[in-house]
Amino acid sequence: MTTVDLNCDMGESYGIWTLGADEDLLKIVSSANLACGFHAGDPSTLRSVTHSAVSHGVAVGAQVSFPDLAGFGRRPMQIDPGELRDLVLYQIAALDGFMRVLGSRVSYVKPHGALYHVTVSDPAAAAAVVAAAAEFDSTLAILGFPDSQLLRAAQAAGLRPVTEAFADRTYLADGQLQPRSAPGSVLTDSSQILERTLRLVETGEILAIDGSVIYQRAESICVHSDTPDAARIARVLRDGLEAAGISLTSFTSGSPIG
């Protein structure tokens, strides 16, 4: 049976400020990338989101970030790799504490925002993130962009690299995402998102904006959580995948697609 993972950013509230429909999304997705307090996610948010994730059988990943609450981790920072490794270890360990008291564990690491983008192309930053994950728990998977320095570093360190594709983003012919700033680069039509996702899961094909076809094996599909409509779109996606005989399973527990 074909399976795929749906991953989604969560735990991004902070104090009085709420963000994202975590409770709704946890009923739908199979993996939750949880903020660890550096770009969002105060300890009480971590407590409640980890509790819900575990209740719903959703795998939990540490969504590690640059230390930048005001910029939501979206502003690139130049941080010495040694310090970056320490920052990442701190975040993984803190989140893991909330999982541990629930009898569970963090099962993967995915960089957030600017750190995600930096670790696509910067080998030193990628190695720093992976080193922190590897030293904390060598069974952690690393979730990232295909062909990224991050996934190469994971491979080199003996951690399992897991590739993701974006259900609701347009792609360039070279396999890169079209920048968010480009009009139409974020898809909002749920049937179009479902159609693209089905094609990707079943054939490995993504239609690029120039009409060419990219081949990509993604074990996980990322859905955004920060649009008003996120939970509805995720539900359409899950229902459509299941109707096509594809079941959702966390990549940490199931077999990869293919």
Add this chain to the structure above:
Amino acid sequence: MTTVDLNCDMGESYGIWTLGADEDLLKIVSSANLACGFHAGDPSTLRSVTHSAVSHGVAVGAQVSFPDLAGFGRRPMQIDPGELRDLVLYQIAALDGFMRVLGSRVSYVKPHGALYHVTVSDPAAAAAVVAAAAEFDSTLAILGFPDSQLLRAAQAAGLRPVTEAFADRTYLADGQLQPRSAPGSVLTDSSQILERTLRLVETGEILAIDGSVIYQRAESICVHSDTPDAARIARVLRDGLEAAGISLTSFTSGSPIG
């Protein structure tokens, strides 16, 4: 053979700012109370201090604090017990990550600054701190003031309560510390500090400022780290204790005095 523990606050540097003679003190004391990032202690400081502590065979405790970097955790805050528990769990877990990668673990919890004082008398805050420790690791000891709500909460939760006495502070007749603001309340004469400590360890007696004698069984002696002379005083204390046949052993590994 009589043993006692010497504990000391450490890891209280932050970014460019350094505080305390951690490297010197780690050669002397048996337990290090490490800041966890909320009142001091950035991740790279935690990395280096945990490394040194483990190298020197010093037991590591989580010195958990209110979230107040600007106030060094010394300003009392009224925090809902549920949130306080989450803040404490976050700190213990983050520090424990740095110990874990060294093949070791946090072995006790001691509240810092204002949280230390609040948990002496406030049962709800004391229970919150202990609950976080208990859920994270039920073998954690709780280090605190004799007869405090904190140690009562530890007892009630089935965690090991460990009492400490202050080598370099004066006491009131009722067993409380004389407030720091009182002239002379912080002792700086190393031979006086040694003499008081020897008497305490050997007989359980502390001479109060009114000349009366308090009886107290302390498994650990706290020495301050934030005075220029801290490492020298700690060295005099250790040498003097050893000369008297009292060896230093962490309360988490050795037998209590007595």
Add this chain to the structure above:
Amino acid sequence: MTTVDLNCDMGESYGIWTLGADEDLLKIVSSANLACGFHAGDPSTLRSVTHSAVSHGVAVGAQVSFPDLAGFGRRPMQIDPGELRDLVLYQIAALDGFMRVLGSRVSYVKPHGALYHVTVSDPAAAAAVVAAAAEFDSTLAILGFPDSQLLRAAQAAGLRPVTEAFADRTYLADGQLQPRSAPGSVLTDSSQILERTLRLVETGEILAIDGSVIYQRAESICVHSDTPDAARIARVLRDGLEAAGISLTSFTSGSPIG
């Protein structure tokens, strides 16, 4: 002609997180209490909210707070009065910078959250807040609760004290607010809120929850901004006041009611 002021908390977004319907409310109220960055309100939020406030002719006050982003300034902190004065001066000055570049000025100070409550009863904290305001600009008004230490300190310092009443909160017979935790203590029925406000403005009477009548002269009416319905309720209030011949005027520009 009778006039009254409507004041409302604003500028309480932070980074990616938004809070409150500032743009809608700025078309309705006459005074905006703006967060200054310590409990909410990053610099870019201050820029945009001050711009809108000035455009709409709304008076701007500094809503100064304890330094506690994670707790939204709602957690009491014990801060030395000298340091508190410095914290308050920093906040007033920072906000005033954004007003100054628009050719305007901060015209009053109102403590936020826990600092509001602390300065009702604590003379030292109240004096610290007022001292910062007075040294920065002796024409600043101080907006606060009737009979509070804050307004007494303002009077003593030669600053203009301005009393406020709460349109959407229930009162105890002694003139204090019923705690928020009590069921029904926050009113949400806009016609009831209007009715109570009209009675207050026209007669100085507030009906307490035990049926007794409190007399209070309030120059300003506080409406909450953090409920989903806040802008609609504020609109009903303004329209109802105007229909009754009462015009809205900032207390810093108009004459007090009476």
Add this chain to the structure above:
Amino acid sequence: MTTVDLNCDMGESYGIWTLGADEDLLKIVSSANLACGFHAGDPSTLRSVTHSAVSHGVAVGAQVSFPDLAGFGRRPMQIDPGELRDLVLYQIAALDGFMRVLGSRVSYVKPHGALYHVTVSDPAAAAAVVAAAAEFDSTLAILGFPDSQLLRAAQAAGLRPVTEAFADRTYLADGQLQPRSAPGSVLTDSSQILERTLRLVETGEILAIDGSVIYQRAESICVHSDTPDAARIARVLRDGLEAAGISLTSFTSGSPIG
């Protein structure tokens, strides 16, 4: 009579952590670049350092920074120019509040750390910093590196650009500083520092590391404050300059050298 300005970073303590010999240096230098709270400098530090600076007749500049306390503003961040302008305005205004209550004002702006380096070469960041200064007070001077984008932006905006040279740093033949990481790039021999400074002030010449001579007109000489020996070196420099008939005057009050 020839005059020159000596500028120095100060106000870089934070909470319990102290940095720099501010009190000693304020008796020596003519301009103090004060941290504004984003990389260092809590409000109470600002209060006390502005007070001392004004007492000693030292001109005060806003040493504006990226928001990065843990990194001391030394880690480059990519911040949208609009947001950067808002961050800079916030800092200038906050510091100016402490000057204003002393009957004085901030008289110049100098970016700190990573922002200093970024605004040497990035026109958009440079323009953002200058725009904030210009809108706050068009009489503010901008202190920076010769030929930097920062000083060009100042010129374009009608603000006075002021060039500085570094007394204790080695230069490359192209007029750039040798990177700090290069051995010997930070000079510590006070007579060598004095000799280089005298030559610079009297002839505009700086000896580069390859033996070539750079010509540079600097209105201000920057001396570092973060070395243990900073105050002693600054004293040697001042005494030596005065012995050579060169008096120290803030560039905001005196005539430029020449």
